[in-house]
Amino acid sequence: MKPKKSTKVIIPFCFVGKHQLTVKTEITEDTKKSNFRNEVKKTVNKPTKTETVKVKKPTINITMDKGLFKTIKNPRSTPIFEKDKHCNNFEVVLAHSTATPIRNHNGFAYTCIYCTEHFKHPADLKTHTLMKHDNRDDRRKFMKTQTSGGYLLKLDITMLKCTICDTNIDTLEGLFDHLQNEHKKLIYTDIKNQIVPFKFDGEELKCAICPRVFTTYKVLLGHMRSHYRNYVCEVCDYGCFNRKLMLTHKKSHKTGSFECNTCSKVFETLQKMRQHSYTIHKFKSMPAKCTVCNERFKSFPIKDQHMISVHGMKPVVRKCLACDKVFPTQFALRIHTKKDHLMERDYKCEECEMKFFSKEQLKFHMLKHTGQKDFQCDVCLKWFTRKYVLSEHMRIHMNDRRYKCLQCGRGFVQKCSWRGHMRSVHGETDNSVLY
Secondary structure (H helix, E strand, O other): OOOOOOOOOOOOOEEEOOEEEOOOOOOOHHHHHHHHHHHHHHHHOOOOOOOOOOOOOOOOOOOOOOOHHHHHOOOOOOOOOHHHHHHHHHHHHHHOEOOEEEOEEOOOOEEOOOOOOEEOOHHHHHHHHHHHOOOHHHHHHHHHOOOOOOOOEEEEOOOOEEOOOOOEOOOHHHHHHHHHHOOOOOOOOOOOOOEEEEEOOOOOEEOOOOOOEEOOHHHHHHHHHHOOOOEEOOOOOOEEOOHHHHHHHHHHHOEEEEEOOOOOOEEEEHHHHHHHHHHHHHOOOOOEEOOOOOOEEOOHHHHHHHHHHHHOOOOOOEEOOOOOOEEOOHHHHHHHHHHHHOOOOOEEOOOOOOEEOOHHHHHHHHHHHHOOOOEEOOOOOOEEOOHHHHHHHHHHHOOOOOEEOOOOOOEEOOHHHHHHHHHHOOOOOOOOOOO
């Protein structure tokens, strides 16, 4: 009895990853007969262990689309790097708001971040940026030059608006929330925010976060570190915007012997050695540079006066808000505020309970306890504890009697001697100095 023909057709499939490939199988009539004979041999004549069975494999023709592997390719999910997250946030904020970036301020004008053009007023820079650089190509070109460790974006958020729905927004954080919640824009919040906002509402430079007012953009930028303490020094609690600035700062704490390659002077820190090299050797004791004409000056107050008289820069009035005193530099104003108004006294004497503002003041005070005399007169070989006392003593040898009594005409070398004369001889009680 002939066995019935099998109607079962086995269609092979090929899998690549999770995707199934469609395989075109061509089974000819000869192939069907061959398969039938093989099935009969397997069921009727089972071979022994020493016998071998030769089975003719069917001919299968497989055709595939050449572009198929591009669609079914399943690479491993790659992590998103920190720079890519910064780049995304940068693109989303600038593409969908009126915020404009600032490269820097050279003391005279603000610089465009894309083409380095200069503008005296930040409003002119904003108009220039929105008109000429409101495109993705310029933004991508800028981000290519950035690194995740040194990335810092200074952003002008004056009159900030969302360009999608024209909504007015006050803060940078409010813009982030608005773009995420209202327009479903992707903004990465798992990275440290290195976008620093600035507002230029009036003539005064105000902090965009707290109510403090500043005289220069440079000082305002330094103040913004107190709001963006992304990286904090474990030695002195100094806060920085990014890792690059923190690594530079940490070098100031490394002490040792750092020798200048030019004059062989030795410094205790690398920062002091580099500052010496730049100031003395590279800039020839002319550290202050005019950013307009590149002329150099011995000090920054002289440079500021040059900017005012030659280039028409508006004079900077560094006025103390507490006592109305005016100072030539921002550093002098800051020292005055800490010393006279905040009453900072961080240096304490170990022998008594007195405290001092500076290390030099404490060192000067310690001479009262040690009695150390380091200054000697070349004429009489007398020793003194302080240099200014030696200078007053030298007037004795030069017969410099600069303090005159207006009543009898007698002169005195020291002021204390003149006062004693006025009290004992003339009965004077007025402590004012009369020459």
